[in-house]
Amino acid sequence: MRKFLLVLFLLVCPLTVFAQEEPATPLEQLILQQHFTQKELERTLTLLKEEETRTYGEIAQMDLDLQRQKLVMEATQRRAGEVARAYYMGERTNLLTLLLNAENFNQFLLMYDFYEILYEGDMSRLESYQTERTKLTAMQTDKKNRLEQLQTLRKKYELQLSEMLAVAAEKEKNVQKLDDPTVVESMMNHLILDWEKRGLPAFQTFFGMLAQVMVQVPELATPDRIQSEGLLKHTLTINQTDFNNFLIEKDALFKQSHFSFEDNKLTVEGTYDQMELKLVGNYELVSPTHLKFHITELYFDGFALPQATVEEMEEAYDLGFYPELISPNIQVQGITLMDEEIKLQLQFNLPFGFGKK
Numbered sequence: 001m002r003k004f005l006l007v008l009f010l011l012v013c014p015l016t017v018f019a020q021e022e023p024a025t026p027l028e029q030l031i032l033q034q035h036f037t038q039k040e041l042e043r044t045l046t047l048l049k050e051e052e053t054r055t056y057g058e059i060a061q062m063d064l065d066l067q068r069q070k071l072v073m074e075a076t077q078r079r080a081g082e083v084a085r086a087y088y089m090g091e092r093t094n095l096l097t098l099l100l101n102a103e104n105f106n107q108f109l110l111m112y113d114f115y116e117i118l119y120e121g122d123m124s125r126l127e128s129y130q131t132e133r134t135k136l137t138a139m140q141t142d143k144k145n146r147l148e149q150l151q152t153l154r155k156k157y158e159l160q161l162s163e164m165l166a167v168a169a170e171k172e173k174n175v176q177k178l179d180d181p182t183v184v185e186s187m188m189n190h191l192i193l194d195w196e197k198r199g200l201p202a203f204q205t206f207f208g209m210l211a212q213v214m215v216q217v218p219e220l221a222t223p224d225r226i227q228s229e230g231l232l233k234h235t236l237t238i239n240q241t242d243f244n245n246f247l248i249e250k251d252a253l254f255k256q257s258h259f260s261f262e263d264n265k266l267t268v269e270g271t272y273d274q275m276e277l278k279l280v281g282n283y284e285l286v287s288p289t290h291l292k293f294h295i296t297e298l299y300f301d302g303f304a305l306p307q308a309t310v311e312e313m314e315e316a317y318d319l320g321f322y323p324e325l326i327s328p329n330i331q332v333q334g335i336t337l338m339d340e341e342i343k344l345q346l347q348f349n350l351p352f353g354f355g356k357k
Contacts, residue, residue, distance in 0.1 A: 027174060028184045034171035035188040036195070036303045041164035044308040048157045055150045062143045069136045076129040160308055191303070199300045202272045206253065207317040213250045214318075218325040220246055226346075233333075236344040243342070261337035266293070276301050283321065288331035288347075293319035 175181050220238050227235045240261050247254035257270025257277070268279040278299035286292045295314045298305040323330040323346060334345040 027177060028187065031171055031174050031178075031184050032187060032191055033303055034167050034174065036191055036300075037306045038164055038167045038171060039192050039195075040306050040309050041160055041167065044306075044312060045157065045160055045164065047312070048153060048160065052150065052153045052157065055146060055153065059143065059146050059150065062139065062146065066136070066139055066143065069132070069139055073129070073132040073136050076125070076132045079125045079129070163306075195300060198273055199275060202275055203277065203298075203300070203313065204316075206257075206272055206277060207313055207319075209251055209253050210247075211317040211319055213247060213254075214321065215325065216250060217246075217321060218323075221326045232348045234346045234348065236346055238342050238344075240340045240342075261340055261342050264337050265296075266337060266342075281319075283335050283337070285332060285335060288333065289322065289324055291321040291323075291332055291335060293321075295319075 175184065178184060220242065221236055225237055225242075227237065229235065240259060243261075244254070244259050247257075247259065253272070254270075256272060257268055260267045260269075265280055265282050268277070270277055276299070278297070279295060280297035281293055281295040283291045283293055293314075295310050298310050298313065321332075321344075323332045323344075326346075327348070329349045331347050331349055332344055333347050336343045
């Protein structure tokens, strides 16, 4: 009877169902990922706090500068007011009348020189007032922007703190499920120490060198890679093999890495100092003169880095593409990363508006 039920069960439930099930992530691995995320969030929270403190200091200095600038502007305003009153009350007109009523040419020249000096002084006072007023307005705008920046930093800090606390709480729940947490605690300490001593510096070195090399990518815009579609429109095609060879030629650091183009994503996988690094990102056409690279995923030895670290790397290292480095008149109309190729749709803009419809 049992054999019959077993056979019936296998007939009803195809084997493919079992084959599709993916093995669950080991609890220890999950705890390590959560601990890694928590510690990275703590590190970036410290950076946010430092930036917030600096911004507070800058705003305090701005307040002092604004007070001084207001005193300067008040002084120039008084002098400008004196000039305005002089013209309004006709004092300058009287001088002009004296000039026109000069008894001889020498007296005319003397009066003219005096009037010219007086007029230039008046204009200087008025211009000084306008300059100081413009400066005060700019300083007030700058302070307003810094206050908005401070508010943004505070919101970002609070959101990230909330995320960190949630991850830490979830990690502690999982640690409680272990019979002996001492082993995983040792692994957690080793992971963070390894990241701080080798991982983070490795990422900074890798990104720093990549940012330098990306500026030289326009060297790949050779005639054999450009297909023209009329006089003004062209397509630049760079396959990933040429791109990888180009990087290796620029620096041996890239010998252990591989860049691939697929699904409109740039993926970098490699090793550095016996560590596995992985980066996934895409390009955004910000303007015809700027392709901005956005990092979407970062991995260190298989552990995903949190969004806060991703944003930190993206802000610190510019991996964008600037077509003007090919030619000042070149603009980008589109970009695709498919089938192991990156294609840039370029347009050549003729000077003085020629070629525009």
